[in-house]
Amino acid sequence: MAPALPLRALALLLPAALALHHVPMLLWSTQRSQWNPDIVVHEGQVVSAQELTALLQPLFTQNSRNLVLFLQDRLSIDDFTYFSESYGNRNPFQNVQEILQSSPSSLVLPAVDCKATRYLLNVLQESGDWKLTNVTNLNVSQLEVNASSPNLLVVQLQPLASDIKDISTLEAIAENDKIIGRVTMDLQERGIHFSVIYTAVRPSRNSRRTDVVAELRRQLMAAEEEESSSYPPLNVTTGNYTCILFYASNFSLKANSSVLIDLTNATFLTQNVDISASECSDSNTTLSLKYTNPVNGISSLEIRFLMTNKFYEVSARRWSTLHLVEIVQDGEKLAKFNVSGISAPAEYSFHCQLVGTSNLYPARLVPSNTEAKNWDVFISKLQIQGFNIINNQFSYASDCTGFFTPGIWMGLVTSIILLWILTYGIHMIMQLTTNSRFDDPKGPALSVPQTE
Structure with a gap:
């Protein structure tokens, strides 16, 4: 069994990662020895799609093939540390952390290539004859699982707010954590053996190494923008x-x-x-x-x-x-x-x-x-x-962007006003003239008669 790492320590595995097109993936199962205990995730390693397929093979060959996929829109490895430390005792990943620590078998992949997670559902469907159930309006009491056939449950978790520091983001993560806890507890109470994958489609935050040069940073940003919409x-x-x-x-x-x-x-x-x-x-x-x-x-x-x-x-x-x-x-x-x-x-x-x-x-x-x-x-x-x-x-x-955006119009109007001021100033300078006659100091003095 691979040890369940504390979530607060997960971020320490990636201090040297350069590319940010990766998301964490947490896996656990109710069956023992699901993954080889010799599996080692090296520091900075990003699991590729081919490597991920090999790591998921035990899920396809287990006796009871019931798989639950918790899919979130955005998640980064730094979220576990940030939300756990920034809000004191209010840990939004409490259920996930407890389940990882108590599961007979678990595996934590801090960095999985986003290309692999985007097409994860297709890979899972092609791996076997699953009964696919999309869960969008979660009601655990109405969740039907036929233990006699392979089941693939896809639970769409709540999306996160665009601002990672927004309080609504914390509330959404906490609610998703509750959903994961309720589904896991319900299946365990029914005596159903199952495995779980918790991951996201794209990262929630973009951090980069600070020692790269500016030109390379711009290239990475452009590549990331292209990758995020692939x-x-x-x-x-x-x-x-x-x-x-x-x-x-x-x-x-x-x-x-x-x-x-x-x-x-x-x-x-x-x-x-x-x-x-x-x-x-x-x-x-x-x-x-x-x-x-x-x-x-x-x-x-x-x-x-x-x-x-x-x-x-x-x-x-x-x-x-x-x-x-x-x-x-x-x-x-x-x-x-x-x-x-x-x-x-x-x-x-x-x-x-x-x-x-x-x-x-x-x-x-x-x-x-x-x-x-x-x-x-x-x-x-x-x-x-x-x-x-x-x-x-x-x-x-x-x-849809025209040739003259508001910013361009502001620049044009400002330039025209400054050009008019400059033209007016030059025109006034050119109109300056000198006196045609000057006072002669050698000539007779000007006499001004004084009368009473």
Whole structure:
């Protein structure tokens, strides 16, 4: 059995790691001798996809093949130390730490390549004839496990806030820890033997070695940004060809300014989304995304992107336009948003860094009915194409950022004012003249008569 390392000491294993495209992975099992005790994770080692497959082999060959995958959107090895030390006795990983220490067999991998974790679910599904159960609206009492057949339970944990120091991030991690504890305890009480994988899709924080030169640091930052968005786009096919491509690095909604619904993982990673209602034609395209039980209190959620392809005589070419977005909650409540600033030549795809309901975004979703005012939409790095897709790939992207951004306008106006001041000053200097006559000191003095 591999020893269960205390979570406070996990961060000490990675002081020399340079790349940050890795996440921790915690594994434990109710069966003994699940992993070779000679397994050693070297300092700074990042487990590759091939190495991870070899380490997971015992899970595929065990007698009772019941596997639980706890998948979080973001997690870093430093989170265990930071949250354990920053909040005193309030340890948000209490259940995970106790389970690791008490499990008959456990294994801690401080750094696993994000490429391996992104496609982990596909690897697990291909490894055997599992009965796959996606758990999004967790109710332990209703969790059904047939011990006579292999079961793969995928538990989607709550997403974390964008700011790692936000108190809501601590609350989300603590709630996820409770979920892990409840599921583990319930399966143990039923007498079911099982194994657990707890990991994330991408890291929650980005730390780098301080001894690299500035040029290398910039290269790493660029590579990390590219790597963080390496999962493939969602595609809709009709027959043998792709008619819609959709991608976003963050796809989230907020209902009634309180309930956050992060649909990124369900849309692009686990693809726990129904796209069967999508429609494609040469002039109109509808991307329909249906989710079942995305959060507590919402049984179904459908999001529609309505695009048109029209010919405009002024430009003498066809343009594709996303003109309407609809949100349907529980099949009844319909929210409509008019779209501002999302159009591109029909042969191109459309890309925008920020799209949503905020007035600060370059591409806006404007509520057009009362129900739409109850929703906030946040989409980062949106890229969408609904027409003329070739080889299942995005065409050249037409970006929403114009040539004259607010910053450029401010610089231009300021430059024009300073140039006008300079021109006026030069003009005034050139208008200066000297006196044509001067007082002669050798001539007679000026006499001024004085009268009473």
